[in-house]
Amino acid sequence: xxxxELSKPEDIDTxxxxxxxxxxxxxxxxVLDIESGEYFPRAASLTQHGAGISIPKLGLSGHRWDSWLxxxxxxxxxxxxxxxxxxxxxxxxxxxxxxxxxxxxSYLLLTRPIYQAPGLEHxxxxxxxxxxxxxxxxxxxxxxxRRARLYGAETRAQRNTLYFWPRxxxxxxxxxxxxxxxxxxxxxxRATPLIVEGGSSGVGLGYIAHGFARSPVFWNAFYxxxxxxxxxxxxxxxxxxxxxxxxxxxRERGQKGSLDGYLGLTETKSKRxxxxxxxxxxxxxxxxxxxxxxALGVVGRAGEGAGWEAKGWNEMYSxxxxxxxxx
Numbered sequence: 001x002x003x004x005e006l007s008k009p010e011d012i013d014t015x016x017x018x019x020x021x022x023x024x025x026x027x028x029x030x031v032l033d034i035e036s037g038e039y040f041p042r043a044a045s046l047t048q049h050g051a052g053i054s055i056p057k058l059g060l061s062g063h064r065w066d067s068w069l070x071x072x073x074x075x076x077x078x079x080x081x082x083x084x085x086x087x088x089x090x091x092x093x094x095x096x097x098x099x100x101x102x103x104x105x106s107y108l109l110l111t112r113p114i115y116q117a118p119g120l121e122h123x124x125x126x127x128x129x130x131x132x133x134x135x136x137x138x139x140x141x142x143x144x145x146r147r148a149r150l151y152g153a154e155t156r157a158q159r160n161t162l163y164f165w166p167r168x169x170x171x172x173x174x175x176x177x178x179x180x181x182x183x184x185x186x187x188x189x190r191a192t193p194l195i196v197e198g199g200s201s202g203v204g205l206g207y208i209a210h211g212f213a214r215s216p217v218f219w220n221a222f223y224x225x226x227x228x229x230x231x232x233x234x235x236x237x238x239x240x241x242x243x244x245x246x247x248x249x250x251r252e253r254g255q256k257g258s259l260d261g262y263l264g265l266t267e268t269k270s271k272r273x274x275x276x277x278x279x280x281x282x283x284x285x286x287x288x289x290x291x292x293x294x295a296l297g298v299v300g301r302a303g304e305g306a307g308w309e310a311k312g313w314n315e316m317y318s319x320x321x322x323x324x325x326x327x
Contacts, residue, residue, distance in 0.1 A: 065142055073135040074241055076128040077234075083115050083124050084234060091205070092294025101205045101302040108204055116200070133179060136172070171240065171247035174233040181226045188320060196316045202309070203316075209302035210313045215327045216300070223295055228288045235284040239276070246280040 090111055095104045115124055168176075189207070193200040212219045236247030305313055317327045 066139065069135045069139045069142070072131055073139065076132040076135070077237060077241075079124040079128045080132075081234065081238075084230075086111055086115065088291055091208075091299065092291045094294075095205065095298040096294040099298060101209050101299055104298075105204050105206060129182070133175075136175065140172075169247060171233065171236045174229045174236070174247070178226070178229045178233055181222070181229070184222075185226065188317075192316050192319055196319050197312065202312060205299050206302070206305050206309070207313050207316075209299050210305045210310060211317060211327065212300040212302075213304040214314075214317060218323075218327065220296060220300060223300070224292065227291045227295060231288040231291060232284045235280060235287060239280045244276045244280055246277050 090104075090108045094107045095101065098104050115121055188211075189203055190200055193203050232247070239246055304310060318324045320327055
């Protein structure tokens, strides 16, 4: 046996020892934030194949999907926000100033072509809202699978013992609460007039006021929850994009059954976090109160319409599925 052959194991051991790196011990955190996607290391963009040859790694890792879907969820809120501000002016601010529904209708007619033009309405509202909801559901599915891997769930029975979705924050809850309300609002004000009259040219603040006069309890309750949850979701979402995590904060362990974890009121919260909580929720409360003041206080009290216009509105309300007879 040659000298070179005898020295190979020693060389390998020497290289192995040299390649080792001494690391300081670090504590293991009891609570892991798997929602952020940072628990598992990011996959390298290149993989080694053979000696000194690198080939690109095909496909998208879970964390890259996180980035793509988070981007879609974020930027899909921009067009609806523009509509949101315009709609606030038309349905609340202008009626508060004029104190009259007929006087406010002319302003609504001026801005209606901006967000009801063919194609533009779907570009500003329909597509972004669907993309926002779909990306949110996809993100939760990805994080649910990540959570199953984190806790070692390998079989279907083991995965079923865990919650399918991670706990939802207040932001997610308001979003899923608002989604069907938006659908009903669109059905009443866009789809039903299209089915009955072939368009929504006759739908305006007078149509909404007529509905309030026909069923005041139902519509006051509906718009109260619809406006309040929508404003909180918008304000909380924009606060999150700007780094103020208030409505997206999750409960800590040991706080089951308490709303403190969702709302951020825990004794361990810093002064800055408490300030953020008051600012974000204060802005949301003020925005909801302002919108409701014009929508319920002015439009909701304008009374029924008259003549052929009221007859057409009655026909449209009666064609609303299931509850049309009571509206």
